[in-house]
Amino acid sequence: MAHSSTNAQGALLEKVLSIVERENLVKGMDETKKVIDFVHPEELKKILQLDIRREGRSLEEVEQVLETVVRYSVKTQHPHFYNQLYGGIDEVALAGAWLTEALNTNQHTFEVAPVFTLVEHFILNRLVELFDWQDGDGIFSPGGSMSNMYGMVLARYRKNPEVKKLGLSSMKPLVAFTSDQSHYSIGKAASWMGLGLDNVIKVETDSWGRMIPESLREEAAKARLKGGDPFFVNATSGTTVFGAFDPLDQLADVCRDENLWLHVDACWGGTAIVSRKHRHLLHGIHSIRRTRRFKYLTYLRLPVLNSMNEVSTLASFFRADSVVWNPHKMLGVPLQCSAFLVRHKGLLHESNSASATYLFQQDKFYDVSYDTGDKSFQCGRKVDAFKLYFLLTCHGMDEMERRVDGAFRAAEYLAEQVAQRPGFRPVLESAQCTNTCFWYIPPSLRHQQENTEWWLKVEQPVPEKGLVNFFRMVITCYPEPQSRHMDSLLNEMDTLGADL
């Protein structure tokens, strides 16, 4: 390829573009085609003929590699690609991602990434506003697990800044709390951070999968009695299975009383913030009414902090300490795009700075406050912010809101169908987030007495709230889900299950 590529500049890129256009990879695909032509690993290996040789490949062979990769890859932009907490991307999103790739920019200092540094700065500020915080800071990180670990690291640093230098070996065990329905990344973070999985307490949830605030309070007391040092609560906005939104406002009350950092894993459900109809689900991160009053007082220049009572009122305006939202999940931003936000300005830098003299010199000829490298765990960092900015600025917030509302509506429609339709049984009375959980009852099991034996026949039990195995459908914003997609999904299940 070395010599041919100089003669045929752009040929390969044109090939990729033609594949994308031919396969409708950005327009939504033909519903009658398959999401994936599944082939088992050993067979697929034979087809792919993966090989790296001393000599290179001809242009024809190279194009063949591209064709084969596309043919056997899952079509994430297919209307029936569901259930993976990410989905298709549209042309605007892909164009933003392609430009980022072509520029191959590393996002650590303003001088090497002038445009993208400002874009990240801008979009983080807009997200802080969107969540109705008065002030805040943030960083884009490579995914929700990493962002959740950012939250835990900052909470620990705020609890005891000495940990950065001294480590944990002479400290009481720090204890973190998260619901029994939360994502496993909280445990992974605790394990990597040296807290240990045993010091992550799984707090009980109600029948909808939402953390019970009183249980949190009790668990915190128990942990203290056992000699632990509670410091961190992870609340979830949009759990993985049920789509549950933990009651943030009440959890924030417990956190205030118990002096715990409130981190909100809104990786999945954070997209509700875009919708005026659904953003109330995130109440507790933001608090519009209270914030307005605060702004009003500030505007009149009245002394808002003139009593202890007012200090505590003020503190309750902004309840969560940190939030993560992954627009790459529901909103159709290409992977990876995870925004970590923290309400305490300066803390990211204090906690993470290494002050490497060779890179983050303070005597540069421009305003170095735009250099982000000392706020980040990563040194080199891929540009993840631009594709989000590009999607939002090109389509506008009205269009994004329309898409989000459409995804929620599709999930509600599916929940209604599942409740009405013979052979289907909802696990919960309605959808939560865009998650709809239900059982399929095969024809041979309908109209029978529903005792334990019957349920065991429906599926082998799995340890999810003691329920027997069920289907979970999650829906994303793009390609836009329609009622007919939901209908055809249930029809398909009926067809496949007819003989069971």
Add this chain to the structure above:
Amino acid sequence: MAHSSTNAQGALLEKVLSIVERENLVKGMDETKKVIDFVHPEELKKILQLDIRREGRSLEEVEQVLETVVRYSVKTQHPHFYNQLYGGIDEVALAGAWLTEALNTNQHTFEVAPVFTLVEHFILNRLVELFDWQDGDGIFSPGGSMSNMYGMVLARYRKNPEVKKLGLSSMKPLVAFTSDQSHYSIGKAASWMGLGLDNVIKVETDSWGRMIPESLREEAAKARLKGGDPFFVNATSGTTVFGAFDPLDQLADVCRDENLWLHVDACWGGTAIVSRKHRHLLHGIHSIRRTRRFKYLTYLRLPVLNSMNEVSTLASFFRADSVVWNPHKMLGVPLQCSAFLVRHKGLLHESNSASATYLFQQDKFYDVSYDTGDKSFQCGRKVDAFKLYFLLTCHGMDEMERRVDGAFRAAEYLAEQVAQRPGFRPVLESAQCTNTCFWYIPPSLRHQQENTEWWLKVEQPVPEKGLVNFFRMVITCYPEPQSRHMDSLLNEMDTLGADL
């Protein structure tokens, strides 16, 4: 954009392609143009007019956004873009990245990423072979800092698997060692992992910036005397400033004697593995001669493990426990591409598994050993392996070797010129890796007595081995560096410095 895009499918992608072709973003740019048209942050903000509105933008406005982003971004593919430990990418590399973006695949299970799971598996095995290990495992991670943390986490797990559950609070302080020239990510990892910066011992280096094995031995003894528990050594292959390669074979001897995990941060210098001429720099990770002998014995089916003595000989064939190489640095693979390799198969999974029942079911209908999600810290993971595979398979290893040798040759040429040319003074007698460090002596300071005052005039001192501030040039493989580029760099410095 919502409605126009459905009418003009592909228009935006074509626009991105036309910008890439027009600006020669994959061919190497016009040398007479600027790498960057530098504009200060506040001024650039005015030009960019960053804004997200309720309504979207017209196609014309959207194209304008793309044009402006490109105009004010650093051209990393410019022949004179140096010194950032990454650089330009060619058309093959970009085509691989674009296809990955278009498919928007999440690399955590075989069923959602069949092709890319096999590609990652294949390329990791090839890298294990390339480093001459008998066996091994690995994972692609979002950058060198994260990969270095993987190494430290595995080392800690192997030292004491209980840490995963119990945490560090009742343990002796674990102590890590790294050279005073190593990357700051080792400190960041120790801080995040709860070891504390104070438990990272900076081991002395020689005048070339290489860790001194005897100093490591002494520091380990000192740490034990102080009550610490040494467990981990980070050796560097290609330090950030001097490009130094730590003497791995000798460090491995110390690690064997002291029972320490040897991790090699070859993020930068690992690219030498591609070159038959330069791979000796990594000797100690691999050990060709000894490995051959081992293979020979295996072939003859002789009992190789028949005495304690032979066990220790065998162990010395494979010296490093883990290695990181970032092909996105010198080799011209698009950001991000960092391969973490570990010699102990199964350890990644043991250390990192969370066994999330909803995602990594063990009762799937295919061989689940291809699911990577439980080896990874991340849950969702961007596909980083394919663009590396695509670059290597399309160009072939001969072409990649030619490029690597070319980069090393350019650095050597620059070092020779700096040694000969009036007004330039090398910091070291030759280049290391592709790093060349030198001082520029302005005309007004030449032919004078070189006392402390004189050196202070050359530059303000910075704390890098007590030397006064100097220039560091680093060179990457693409676009291919030529002698004339090196000459023109020095000419430019001479011109700019003429009046100093």
